[in-house]
Amino acid sequence: MLELTPTPTAFPDEDAHFYLDGEVGRLEVISEVPREVTQQQIVIICHPHPLHGGTMNNKVVTTLARTFKEMGMRTVRFNYRGVNDSEGEYAEAIGETQDLLTIWHWVQAVLPQQPTWLAGFSFGSFIVVRAAETIQPQRLISIAPAVNHCDFAAFMPPPCPWLLVQGDDDEVVPATEVYQFIDTLDFSPELIKMPNTSHFFHGKLVELRKNLQNALER
Numbered sequence: 669m670l671e672l673t674p675t676p677t678a679f680p681d682e683d684a685h686f687y688l689d690g691e692v693g694r695l696e697v698i699s700e701v702p703r704e705v706t707q708q709q710i711v712i713i714c715h716p717h718p719l720h721g722g723t724m725n726n727k728v729v730t731t732l733a734r735t736f737k738e739m740g741m742r743t744v745r746f747n748y749r750g751v752n753d754s755e756g757e758y759a760e761a762i763g764e765t766q767d768l769l770t771i772w773h774w775v776q777a778v779l780p781q782q783p784t785w786l787a788g789f790s791f792g793s794f795i796v797v798r799a800a801e802t803i804q805p806q807r808l809i810s811i812a813p814a815v816n817h818c819d820f821a822a823f824m825p826p827p828c829p830w831l832l833v834q835g836d837d838d839e840v841v842p843a844t845e846v847y848q849f850i851d852t853l854d855f856s857p858e859l860i861k862m863p864n865t866s867h868f869f870h871g872k873l874v875e876l877r878k879n880l881q882n883a884l885e886r
Contacts, residue, residue: 669725670698679710679742679778688746690770691763693755697746697771698724700733706740709783709806710775713745714768714792717814718758723751728789728811728869728876735877736787739884742779746771748795761791761818765798772803785809790841790867794818800825807831809880810857812841812867815849830857831883833876835865858883 670685680699687694713736715729716722723729724745733743748764749756756763772784783806788796793813797820800808808830813820834846843861850856860879865872 676778679775687753688770688774690749690754690756691766692749692759694753695746695749695755695767695770696724696751696753697744698733700737700743702737702740702742704740705742709741709785710779711736711741711743711785711787711809712768712771712775713743714764714786714788714795715745715748715751716789717791717817718748718751718764720791722791723747726789727873729792731869731873731877732787732789732809732811732880735880736785738877739881741785744771744775761794761798764795768795768799769802772799787811788813790814791818794820794823797825798823800828804828808857809833811876812838813846813849814841816841816845820849821852824853827855830855831860831880832857833860833862833879835862835867835869835872837864838867840867 673686683700685698713732715724715726724747736743747754748767785807786796786805787809789811791814793810810832836843869876
C-alpha cells in the first residue's frame with residue numbers, strides 16, 4: 669500500500685494514497701497515473717459490496733485500475749464509507765452513491781473539463797449506474813453487475829458507450845439473469861461473455877485485462 673499523503677489540491681503526478689472529506693467523514697482514496705498520460709479521460713472505479721468483503725483492493729478492481737493505467741489513463745478508486753480507513757457505516761447503496769459523487773466532485777475540481785469514465789464490479793456496477801444520471805459519464809464499464817441483488821432498472825444510465833463483462837459460470841450473479849436484464853434495455857451494452865469464468869474471475873484476470881483492452885481500443 670502506498671504511504672498516505674495530504675489531500676492533494678491538484679491531481680497527483682504519481683500514484684497517491686490520501687483521504688477526501690466525505691458526507692460522513694473521510695474517504696480513503698488511491699489515484700494512479702501512467703508513466704505517460706495518453707488519454708484524457710479519468711476512470712473512477714467502484715468496488716464490490718462492503719458487507720461481503722468488498723474493498724478498493726479487490727483483485728478485480730485492481731485489475732481494472734492496472735488495465736486503464738496501461739492504456740494511458742488516470743484512475744481513481746476508493747473505499748466506501750465504513751470500509752477500512754473510510755469513516756461511517758454502510759448506507760444501503762444511497763450513501764455509497766454519495767461517496768462516488770464526492771470522488772467525482774474532487775476530480776472535477778482538480779481536472780475540470782476532463783471526460784469521466786465510470787467502472788464498477790458487482791455491487792460497484794450498481795453504484796455506478798445510480799450515479800450516472802448526475803455524472804453523465806462518457807463511458808460505463810460493468811463487470812459482473814449484481815442485477816439479481818440490486819434494482820438496476822430503477823436507475824438506468826443515460827445513453828453512452830457501455831461495456832459489460834460477464835462470466836458464464838458466475839456463482840454469485842447468474843449469467844442468465846444478466847443476459848435477461850440486457851434484453852429488457854432500450855439500448856444494449858457491448859457484451860463480453862467469458863466462458864468457464866466465476867464471479868471473482870479466478871484464474872481469468874489476465875484474460876479479463878486483455879478483453880477490456882481489446883474492446884476499449886476498438
